[in-house]
Amino acid sequence: xxxxxxxxxxxxxxxxxxxxxxxxxxxxxxxxxxxxxxxxxxxxxxxxxxxxxxxxxxxxxxxxxxxxxxxxxxxxxxxxxxxxxxxxxxxxxxxxxxxxxxxxxxxxxxxxxxxxxxxxxxxxxxxxxxxxxxxxxxxxxxxxxxxxxxxxxxxxxxxxxxxxxxxxx
Amino acid sequence: xxxxxxxxxxxxxxxxxxxxxxxxxxxxxxxxxxxxxxxxxxxxxxxxxxxxxxxxxxxxxxxxxxxxxxxxxxxxxxxxxxxxxxxxxxxxxxxxxxxxxxxxxxxxxxxxxxxxxxxxxxxxxxxxxxxxxxxxxxxxxxxxxxxxxxxxxxxxxxxxxxxxxxxxxxxxxxxxxxxxxxxxxxxxxxxxxxxxxxxxxxxxxxxxxxxxxxxxxxxxxxxxxxxxxxxxxxxxxxxxxxxxxxxxxxxxxxxxxxxxxxxxxxxxxxxxxxxxxxxxxxxxxxxxxxxxxxxxxxxxxxxxxxxxxxxxxxxxxxxxxxxxxxxxxxxxxxxxxxxxxxxxxxxxxxxxxxxxxxxxxxxxxxxxxxxxxxxxxxxxxxxxxxxxxxxxxxxxxxx
Numbered sequence: 001x002x003x004x005x006x007x008x009x010x011x012x013x014x015x016x017x018x019x020x021x022x023x024x025x026x027x028x029x030x031x032x033x034x035x036x037x038x039x040x041x042x043x044x045x046x047x048x049x050x051x052x053x054x055x056x057x058x059x060x061x062x063x064x065x066x067x068x069x070x071x072x073x074x075x076x077x078x079x080x081x082x083x084x085x086x087x088x089x090x091x092x093x094x095x096x097x098x099x100x101x102x103x104x105x106x107x108x109x110x111x112x113x114x115x116x117x118x119x120x121x122x123x124x125x126x127x128x129x130x131x132x133x134x135x136x137x138x139x140x141x142x143x144x145x146x147x148x149x150x151x152x153x154x155x156x157x158x159x160x161x162x163x164x165x166x167x168x169x
Numbered sequence: 170x171x172x173x174x175x176x177x178x179x180x181x182x183x184x185x186x187x188x189x190x191x192x193x194x195x196x197x198x199x200x201x202x203x204x205x206x207x208x209x210x211x212x213x214x215x216x217x218x219x220x221x222x223x224x225x226x227x228x229x230x231x232x233x234x235x236x237x238x239x240x241x242x243x244x245x246x247x248x249x250x251x252x253x254x255x256x257x258x259x260x261x262x263x264x265x266x267x268x269x270x271x272x273x274x275x276x277x278x279x280x281x282x283x284x285x286x287x288x289x290x291x292x293x294x295x296x297x298x299x300x301x302x303x304x305x306x307x308x309x310x311x312x313x314x315x316x317x318x319x320x321x322x323x324x325x326x327x328x329x330x331x332x333x334x335x336x337x338x339x340x341x342x343x344x345x346x347x348x349x350x351x352x353x354x355x356x357x358x359x360x361x362x363x364x365x366x367x368x369x370x371x372x373x374x375x376x377x378x379x380x381x382x383x384x385x386x387x388x389x390x391x392x393x394x395x396x397x398x399x400x401x402x403x404x405x406x407x408x409x410x411x412x413x414x415x416x417x418x419x420x421x422x423x424x425x426x427x428x429x430x431x432x433x434x435x436x437x438x439x440x441x442x443x444x445x446x447x448x449x450x451x452x453x454x455x456x457x458x459x460x461x462x463x464x465x466x467x468x469x470x471x472x473x474x475x476x477x478x479x480x481x482x483x484x485x486x487x488x489x490x491x492x493x494x495x496x497x498x499x500x501x502x503x504x505x506x507x508x509x510x511x512x513x514x515x516x517x518x519x520x521x522x523x524x525x526x527x528x529x530x531x532x533x534x535x536x537x538x539x540x541x542x543x544x545x546x547x548x549x550x551x552x553x554x555x556x557x558x559x560x561x562x563x564x565x566x567x568x
Contacts, residue, residue, distance in 0.1 A: 003198060029326060033273065036319065052305045056312040060352075064315025065345065071322055072341045075334070127304050127365060 008048055015041030028074045036067045053127050183208065209290070212300050216289045217282070220432035221251045227432075227478055234482040261421035269418065270327040277324030278419065278426035284316035285434045292440050293367050295450045295462030306367035307355050310441060311348070314396065317434070318344040324427070325415035336414030343402065343492060347395040350388050350500035357385035357511050358445045361531075371449035376528040379446045382511060384535045386446040388504045393438040394477060395496070397431060401484040402492060435477060436470070443469035503542055510534050 018037040025031050039062040046055035133139040183204060190200040225240065225248060232239025240247030265271060291306040293299035303309060318340060325337025359365050361381055362373035370378075379386050395402040416427045443449060447469045450462025487495070514534045518527050 003202075029270075029273075033323070052303055053308070056305050056308045059312035060308065060315055063319065064312065064348065068315075068318055068322065068341060068345060071319070071326075072338070075322075075326060075338070125304055 004048060008045070011041055011044045011048070015045070029071065032067065032071045032074055035070065036063055039063055039067060050126060053130060208300065212289050213286045216286045216433055216437070217429065219436050220429055221255075223432055223436055223474065224251050224254070226474075230475070230478050231482045234479075255425070258422050258425040263421045263423065264418075266329055266418045268329040270329070273323045273327035274418075275423070277320050277327060278423050278430065280320035280323065281317050281430035282426055282433065284313050284320060285430055285437055287313040287316075288437050288441070291367050292437075292444055293371055293449055294466055295459045296368065296371075296455075297459050298463060299368060302366055302368050305365045307359055307365045307370070307445070311352055311355065314434075315348065317396075317430070318348075320430075321415050324419070328415070328418035330418050333415050333417050336417070339489065340398075340415065342489075343395055343398070346493065346496045347392040347402075347500075350496065350504040351392040351396060353501070353504035353508055354385045354389040354392065355445065356508055357382045360508070360511055360515065367444060367449075370445060371451060374448040374451055375524040377446065377448040377451075381528040381531040382446070382507070382535065383532065384503065384507045384539060385511070386442065388500055388507065389446070390438075390442060390473075390476075392496075392500060393442070394480065395492070397434045397438060399431065399435060399477075400481045401487050403486055436474060439473035439477060440466075440470045442473045447473070499542075499546070503538075506538060506542070507535070510538055 015038055018034045018041060021034040022031050022038060025034060039058060043055045043058040043063075046052075046058060134144045135141055186207060187200050187204050190203055191197070228250070229239040229247070240250035243249040243253050265274060288310045290300040291303060291309055293302070321340045321344070322337045325333045325340065328334075358370055358378045361378055362370040364370060364373070416424055419427060443466060448465075449469070450459075450466045452461060452465035455462045455465065511531060511534075514531055515527070518530050522530075
């Protein structure tokens with residue numbers, strides 16, 4: 001008997017419950033912490049897919065940096081301990097339309113994708129294969145470099161925004 | 170008859186456990202699951218019981234540095250002081266502050282300990298004694314450590330106390346920013362070993378990486394001390410500024426769990442430094458007796474731990490703007506420079522040069538880099554002093 005499908009089902013269910021709670025709990029900090037739980041569930045699913053590198057990157061980036069920044073921003077912007085704001089504003093229907101369109105787009109994409117069966121047995125060093133494919137001209141070197149340039153632009157842009165102007169001195 | 174190998178003793182115990190469970194009729198997958206659970210239990214308890222000794226060691230060594238005697242009442246040399254402290258913490262009243270977010274308040278310390286103990290899963294005690302040798306070991310140690318930051322934020326926020334929240338805010342600026350140079354510094358040994366697997370990194374160190382990458386080790390140690398949040402980077406709990414920081418509302422054993430997390434973390438980064446830069450289990454005769462590797466590894470870990478203690482009791486607390494400046498203006502650029510220089514020099518050295526020669530070339534490039542950065546720092550400091558002198562002169566003329 002193989003335990004992997006059971007683990008997958010349990011983890012996927014927990015991830016979905018956590019994701020549902022992100023948008024339904026009234027306390028913003030709790031929502032952010034449920035988001036952390038959701039991201040952790042996704043990391044576990046990466047582990048189940050033999051993608052250890054993706055799982056650890058998910059932990060470092062999404063939980064270690066992005067989720068903490070979200071929690072930090074929420075703590076700074078409102079008095080979350082006392083103040084429980086309304087969950088909807090007047091634009092809720094626009095959000096609902098966008099979410100519905102996005103859901104249809106993604107599910108139709110998933111429907112049409114052919115799912116190739118993974119090669120069984122030992123797949124070798126996945127980190128090595130990933131690294132090779134990122135610098136291989138026949139594979140992903142152009143998307144990789146474009147993403148790097150995009151990140152550098154974002155970095156320089158954020159420095160330019162944060163830099164004190166001449167008039168402030 | 171094969172030579173009886175004491176190093177395989179634990180492996181033998183592990184197999185014996187598996188055989189016993191198999192005999193009582195368990196399925197093989199359940200057996201391996203139980204084996205792993207027992208091994209994880211032993212490993213986690215090793216990590217969590219170590220502070221009983223290291224707290225005593227720390228207090229004794231700190232006392233010697235400060236010309237005191239330190240604990241000397243309970244047991245020989247005060248060795249049982251930690252047990253007395255634990256009993257005291259357990260019987261103290263457990264208070265949850267009014268308006269605290271109870272669930273998050275209680276999860277915080279547990280998550281902090283979990284994030285540190287999790288790192289021990291990938292630390293190789295000896296070539297055969299490693300929890301799980303995953304191919305992203307180094308990155309995993311950083312990733313699990315990142316959860317600790319979240320734990321401190323949760324504890325600080327849920328306490329419903331302004332000082333605790335301020336402590337949590339300082340945490341973000343300190344821990345998140347010091348993660349950057351730490352990760353870049355850990356990239357250097359990854360580059361040298363050509364793998365993120367802990368055992369591969371140890372196996373590649375015919376010459377310890379402290380020779381080939383001394384600057385990377387320095388950056389790693391400084392940023393890890395900041396990650397643990399002990400002196401001189403104990404701004405998270407600066408008693409004179411924000412009472413006790415994020416754990417001001419914690420009492421009794423919950424406070425004890427925070428302390429446990431800090432002490433295990435300090436010991437864990439010593440172990441990481443020993444594995445990544447000091448050759449881990451490598452040492453004489455380790456090929457014949459793998460268990461010797463564990464002794465070498467623990468010895469190296471305690472040497473690094475002593476260095477951390479030495480830094481802790483010698484240096485005063487840094488100011489918060491100095492703390493950020495040190496990270497972003499010094500450690501991050503330096504770690505990036507070390508990474509680029511190591512990559513270029515490592516490629517420039519011909520492949521047929523021996524490991525020692527390669528390490529020597531890398532060491533010399535590190536020395537050159539150190540000279541350049543020190544002269545840059547000296548120039549910057551002179552400029553700063555000149556500006557201060559001008560402002561003193563002008564204010565003197567005005568008054």
